[in-house]
Amino acid sequence: MVQPIRTFRFRRYLSSLLTLALAAGLALLLIASNLSLRDTHYATGWALLGMILFLACYNLRKKLTYPPLLRSATWLQLHLYVAWITLLVFAFHIGFRIPNGIIEVTLATLYITTFTSGVLGIILTRAIPPRLAVRGSEVIYERIPMFRRELRLRAENLMIQSVEKTNATILSDFYTAHLADYFARSRNLRFHLMQSHKPLHNLLSKLTTQDRYLGTEERAIAVELRDLIKTKDALDYHLAMQGILKIWLFIHIPLTYMLIAVAVVHAFLIHVFLG
């Protein structure tokens, strides 16, 4: 029996369609409730808080190894589509207007910031991996310092060999002047975030200008050095882009818990004063 092939795109279309259908049904229900003068604030408020708690549970689920509550990938899909539903419920909850109270404004700002950071995160997690894929093999973020050290050692050894073999210090002088710091630490992160190759081209151009002063052996070493420079540049690119992938969670997750704290107080106040 041939199993149907469900591609990522097909799954995305299907999930989006289901989410849209659910959102349309929910919107119809809320509009109808508002038309019939039903108070939807209470229901939408609790639904929103419930959904936000569910979304926050994804972070906890990733830390849990047991019990096996669905796969993390499934949680991520639910996280994404439920988050879009919260936007609809949030819009109905605030009545499509800017709130007035201090706590309400704070709460709305926290929600919008959290939601926006989430959307930004989705965009980043969708956009960055393909870019990383074309810039070399997979590099584990935690091992980048180790690889950087390895590259530095290889470059330094190359320079020692160069001096020993050719008795010339042109390349080693160049290394000392332009490459020692380049290999010692991560460089040009700002340019990598802007997807710019300018620093790399500058460095390689400088190395190329040394060609006229190099002998045959030195030129062969220079070719190896050029490869090391490119590899280090790719490593820095990985560091910058993977760093972004990790840093957005430093915004999204704290905001989520701040949102939950203020939302709980908001719900408490509603129960105290409504009625």
Add this chain to the structure above:
Amino acid sequence: MPLKIPLQKIGHEDSRYERPNQKWVCGHTTDGRPCPLGPDAKGACTSAAQCSCEPLKEGDRWQCTRLGVYGGPCPNGPNPDGSCCHPQPEFNVCHPRLSGRTKRTRIVFACLAFTVGLLTVALNGPWTTAIISPGQLSHAHLAIEPINGQSSNCTVCHNASGVTQSGALGHLGIPDRLVQSENCLTCHFNQDRDSALRVHNVNIDQLASWGKRDNQTPQTASPTLALVAATAMPGIHTNIQNDIACATCHQEHRGKMHNLSQLSDTQCQVCHTTSFASFNDGHPAFDLVSHTRSGIAFDHQKPKHASRNCADCHMPDTAGISMRLKPYEQACMGCHNQGTEDWHGSSLKDNSHLVFQLPLLEVEDIYWPEDAAMGEDEIPPLMRLLLLGDDDALAALQSIDADADGIPAEWFPDEDESMSLFTKAVKHLLDDLAHGDEKTCRKRIAKALDVAPNHRRVTALAKPLAAANFAFLTYQQRWLPLLSDDLEGEEVKKNETQEPDWSYPDGHAGWYVDQDDIAVSYRPIGHADPVIKGLLDALVESESTGVNSAKAQTSDATATRAQQRSMILKQLTDSGGFARTACLTCHQMEAQSQAINWTASNRSQAVSGFSKFNHGPHMTMLRDSDNCTQCHKQPGPEDQTSAVLSRCQFLPHDKATCASCHTPTQADNSCLNCHVYHHQRP
């Protein structure tokens, strides 16, 4: 560009196992030389332990068993006794660092603690009210808004006592807006609280009858999907049995400029399902005259009235919204002057209200001058009311034969004792009025009305009565000169009177002794006479509160007085009664509540129930050649018999006139442009 130099090596010895979920990482990670095992769970460096081994004895030699990832067997090998030599660690001792995940967790806790702290401070201080307030109140309720330095006013509308006080938790629960609505009624709907939370503020029977009327005339409509869904939902207001909380529509805390009464057309159509698409499409013709009902009965068709200009009697109010009647002095008195061509007639007597007169009784051995007892009819209303303030008089009034048909001679057919009681009570009344002061009058009237002596209705009657003691004194001195001796129990001659050597006012307003009828009478001093108005208001108010508090009547005497007051009101307002002739011809009485419309417009209730109209913008649209009859059309000869004429003798408004401007594009044609939800003004 792909890497020419592969960085990631594959192999169990080359590819280390990363543990990003661990709390601590090796301090040499940033140098690119992390130890393989990393720190322990408490963040202590384990490099020394990693370099140790458990030596293995092979033959007679001990072999080092250190793993390759830790540098392999050490050069020195184990000690002779087989213990590890603890070589110099391959990896220098480090200061372990927090992992990225742990840093993130700590940031989360820091942010959470910051938020909770901030909320704690926010909810415990003089600024709490300002912080927890969900927004500024609308214009209408700004007076409730707490001002800087003042305590919270939240409890005016909310039952909670505030989060900073101990009672807050007691209010936790499922919110019930109907409970909160009770607080709204503290200020609103003071006239009729029973139906305040009903749909459209009307009772169920009346609403049901309107519903039937609506269903009988189904119109074309093009409902949206949302409207269909809303109609299908078991709505809170579609069931007319339900009460509706004020906050259902009136959403507060949305800013000073928020429109509290905003409703969409579709929201109206959820209930009014069989209505129509819009004002221009299917709205029924106006079968009622939709202007505000006037409290004054006025026949615009009467020739003398029809010849006047509209502006002679009407003027816009200060806001320009409605047209008001000018005051009596400006609009009516020019023709209806007191004593000339008014409803009261032209003579002093015809305008007078009989106040005190001795009934013509067949008495024996009682000081009751026969030539002065001219009352051949009912007891005058005000006199009867004053008698209610005397328990003896009340008993005597009760014993009056119901079949006597108002003829005094037949009031007490058999009971001499009752007649004696009655005559004595009447004489006591005269004595009180002639010799008593305001306090005496106040006490008697208060008892008669079953209210406190300082009640405003008592004051309205007691003050003028006390001031009129000269008329009663004159009457007493002329017709009952020995009243004091009689009341003190001395024997006096039955018919002893004095010669009429006194004069009485002729043609003047106010209290006077009527020599023809031998009575004390009162002629209203002008329009809105305080005595007559005070008497009617006291009786009407007593009637309405008496009905409501019937169960609360604690004694038979109270019930009897209530019955007697109803009788007095009926006597005054029935056909031929003084009030009917003098007041109620123009100031009409409400059939149900019996309230008298003293003012021209009763703004609490419109005749059409749910309509409103702003004259201002419409009057600015009038051209020079136009006038009020552009909309307020008077009937022609063919319309005189039409049943659709209003009581002011105008034809219903023509919908086409309104619809010519009120289109979706030219002028607002929404429901709330002309209609109001509340049948009773809140």
